[in-house]
Amino acid sequence: MPGHFTFYSDKIENNVAYFSEQETKHAILVLRYKIGDLIEFTSGDGIYYFGKIVEIQKKSFLASVESFKELPQRNFVLAVGILKSSDRMEWLVEKCSEIGVKQLVFLKSQNGERSKINIEKLKKTAIAAMKQSHSAWLMDIQEDSFENAINRNQENKYIAYCNSDIAQSHPLKFGDDSIVFIGPEGDFSLSEIDLAKSHGFQVIGLGSQILRTETAAIVCASWSLS
């Protein structure tokens, strides 16, 4: 009997879960699960299932739902300037997923990189991280403009800014219903800061250290944990 794994199913209907070719490779060929074996899975919607393998085909397998538990959802959103390095974006997605960020928005901002973002590839990384940490919430990944993103209606809105003259000190902990904006390597422009303030954002500093964009994002994600 294999060890403790969580599998991803994008189709769970009438108490039957269907698994993709990739999940089938891992479960059946690599881990050698057999019919009747107990298996844990989720589709990333907050429900963690316990089931039994009932059918194995060449490129897919099916599991029955025996029981399930609902995992509480957190409501912490990070909006981060697009990075030059796709590796660092991959890494950011993995870490935010593990920590339990609800949504990660890659921001097109004035001083930001113009890199193309492969949302599909990043979503695969988020699924892998969700499985790895036995979670049942798949982090949502989006790309959005700064002007759109500031219209979101979280209760607590923060925007990080390096200019310590403007920035107030950060709270020790972000309330759960919070959104935090992290600038690109070139930081936000003053007009973006003013626009955010006019939308109820509090300008915060992240301490004396100079952090890379993805590091600042992880630090803020960590401050959302309780």
Add this chain to the structure above:
Amino acid sequence: MPGHFTFYSDKIENNVAYFSEQETKHAILVLRYKIGDLIEFTSGDGIYYFGKIVEIQKKSFLASVESFKELPQRNFVLAVGILKSSDRMEWLVEKCSEIGVKQLVFLKSQNGERSKINIEKLKKTAIAAMKQSHSAWLMDIQEDSFENAINRNQENKYIAYCNSDIAQSHPLKFGDDSIVFIGPEGDFSLSEIDLAKSHGFQVIGLGSQILRTETAAIVCASWSLS
């Protein structure tokens, strides 16, 4: 005149800083610094120097010390189980350096990986991260056994443990004079937890999420920031 860079010198004597072949390549060949140019540098001992380039040789250059500032040192130490992936260790070193961890100890523990650690390579990563974040403190990197490491005398000692029956909740913030132990993928053994407790360590959990070793380490490093 090039942009804002911090260079590393491992020899500063009588108000003259000497730079390695690698730093010379970067400063003179890539960034095209010239004699008389202003330059910022550190040797990682907490002093951030402002100087002028006074001599350029083929494989080295010299700068005069014109002024300097001392940066406050923090005293937060992380002791982390050795990871299987050297990439993840590299990454951990970069992030801990940026956040300002004083010392990162890679722990040889009972359930840990037996991977070989290339301290010299990791130190290069720490130097690059220090330069990148314009800091003047070079993070110290060590390898140590669990049994030795628990004898360190920080004021606040914490050991993270996944078993929530034993672990108490974590403090929202680690005082500066703290050491935090993070287990390997296989977590600490019960005997290690007991040994740590007998040495004044407080057993803490890191929340409901299941975090990779390096993620747990970064989360704790973030909680050391104020």
